[in-house]
Amino acid sequence: MKYMILASCSLLIALNGFAQTKKRPNIIMIMSDDHAQNAISTFHKGLTETPNIDRIGKEGLVFKRSYCTNSICAPSRAVIITGKFSHLNGHIDNTVRFDSSQQTFPKLLQQAGYQTALVGKWHLISNPTGFNYWTVVPGQGQYYNPDFIKMDGKRERVEGYATNIITDKALNWLDGRDTSQPFCLLLYNKAPHRNWMPDTADFDKFRGRKYPLPPNFYDNYEGRTAAGLQEMTIANHMHLASDLKVDTSSDPNRPWQQKVSGTERMNAKQKAAWDREYDPITAAFKKDKLSGKALAEWKYQRYMEDYMRCIASVDRNVGRVLDYLEQHGLAENTIVIYTSDQGFYMGEHGWFDKRFMYEESLVMPMVMRYPAGIKKKGEVNEMVQNIDYAPTFLEYAGVKIPADLQGKSMKPLMEGKKIAWRDAIYYHYYEFPGEHKVRRHYGVRTDRYKLMHFYNDIDKWELYDLQKDPSEMKNVYGDPAYAGIAKELHQKLDALRKQYKDDSK
Incomplete structure (x- = not known):
């Protein structure tokens, strides 16, 4: 009897150990909006520093060729959660309403026992489904004192800066979750989406830094008809007030968007800090009376300074999430991904924004770590797309991948296995007229x-x-x-x- 008890105990210990090794991973996907790959120092040195995003890549994998299927905000998000191209999930452009009754990977994870949460920018018009908890900004959201839609449909305005608040809400949810279940958290930032309003805490960053002008900033679009028909050049289509924070309200020649939008939401302390930063810029601009190339290049420098400041806040908050995982013993068994919904132009071809299939907007930055499950570290050079997120998460969670998903699980690539992989990617952009x-x-x-x-x-x-x-x-x-x-x-x-x-x- 004594030996039988000992044997039974040994068996239970062995089974428990097996269960621990088979423990399903938690998943945290941090996605920003319009974060160019070259604005992450893991991918490109010299423009800015992103030590916390870099940390994910150093402790895991850097995907050098990660691409979107449709380079625009809402469609990319729909592709990610469905694992299907825009023409099949129905969300071809920013104007349509997402059919939230359809299959998504959060729903499948939830059905398999995962706690699921979404915090931040949703942008699909319909209410989120498949989440135990969600709170999202309406539409694009606001940088300062943003509103959030809650699960009961009510709205609340939260004082502070959007990137900080979104991270606060995500960490608060982690604090209150059921620790007996694995979780999947989608932390979706508004930043660094246009109009690039930095946190007041970052006004001292990058002041006076000169960013190198891209060699093709003055592209004439020869032999590329569609490129010449766009309206997204820094020189001609970037607005002094709403984009570059120059108050032109007293200038009768600039009747459109004369004031900076979003400042009306600020409290007195925020507005005072804002005015201290941008009033001297406005005064200098009016004094210098720039035109031609000098004006275009001034716009580029102004744009880059605030864009990089927004990214500094994103990176700092990524660090908060990583530190939380370490402090709560969750780092080892949590898949952490940082990405953007698509790429973005930082003056290449003279542009800002995205949409085109040219490289800068086609490529999505992506770094990923999973200490318990990925021993390989370094670069992944296979071509992956945003259709691949859903099957990857499902496979790691031990959930059967539905046959109608169009992406492929990246798990073999992440584990360093040599497998047959795609030799080409497909892309389709729809939003025209627009x-x-x-x-x-x-x-x-x-x-x-x-x-x-x-x-x-x-x-x-x-x-x-x-x-x-x-x-x-x-x-x-x-x-x-x-x-x-x-x-x-x-x-x-x-x-x-x-x-x-x-x-x-």
């Missing part, structure tokens, strides 16, 4: 080449040799030297459109 007048287009990107078709009110093809022309300045479509490549890419594009069931035109 803001910035970027034409509808779809395309394919391979390791070296990119083929795009702009359609609707125009019919133009573009082909780029990314090895010889990484800045995508020379369209070689129609060049006899690339005729064979063009034919192969057309075939690949047709195959991907069929694979992903995109028969739209």
Whole structure:
């Protein structure tokens, strides 16, 4: 009997140890809005410093070629939670309402026993579903003293700065969760979305720093019809008041958006700090009377300074989340991802914003760590897309991946396994007519080449040799030297459109 008891105890200990090794991971996905890959120091040195985001990459993986399927805010978010391209999840542009009754990975995790939460920018118009807890900003949200929609439909205004408040709410939820269950937390920042309003705590950062002008800042768009038709240049389409914080209310020649939007929400202390920062900038601008290239380059420097300040706040709050996990013994068994809903232009081609399939807006920064499950550290160079998040989370959680998901689990790549992987990605942008007048287009990107078709009110093809022309300045479509490549890419594009069931035109 004594030996049987001992044997039973040994078995229980062994089973408990097995259960611990099979413990399902927690998941935290931190996503910012419009964070350019080159504005993270893991990916690019010299523009800014992001030590906390870098920390995730140093302790885990850096995805060098992570791409979106449709470079605009709401559609990218819909792709992430459904694992399906825009034409199948129905959210093709920022104007439509997301069908929240459809299958999403948070719903599947919730059904499998996960506690799920969403805090921050949702941007899909319909209320979130599949979450045990959610609180989201209406639409784009506000930087200062933002409103939040609660699960009961009521709104509350919270005093403070959006990035800090979103992180506060996320950490508060973690404090009150049921610790017997694994969790999935989506922490979605508003920043650094336009109009780049920094935290008052960051006004002393980057003041006087000179950012290098991109070599193609004065792009003339030769051979690229659609690129020349856009309305998103820093020189001509970035507003002095709403974007660059220069008060032009007394200037009769600038009747539109003469005042900085968002400052009316500030309390007295916030507004005083704001005025101390921007009143001298306004005074100097009015005194200098800049024009031409001098004005365009001043706009670029002003834009970059505030954009990087917003990112400094994001990075600081990422550090708060990482520190919380360490302090509460959660770091080892928690998958942490930092990404953005798409890329962003920082003066390349003379632009801000996103939308195009050109590299700067196509690429999504992504770093990931999972100490208990990923022993490999370093770079992942396979081409991944935002359709791949959902199947990855589900596989790690031990949940069967539905057959209708269009992405692939990144788990084998994260574990350093050599497997057959995609050799090309597909992209489709729809929002035209619309803001910035970027034409509808779809395309394919391979390791070296990119083929795009702009359609609707125009019919133009573009082909780029990314090895010889990484800045995508020379369209070689129609060049006899690339005729064979063009034919192969057309075939690949047709195959991907069929694979992903995109028969739209």
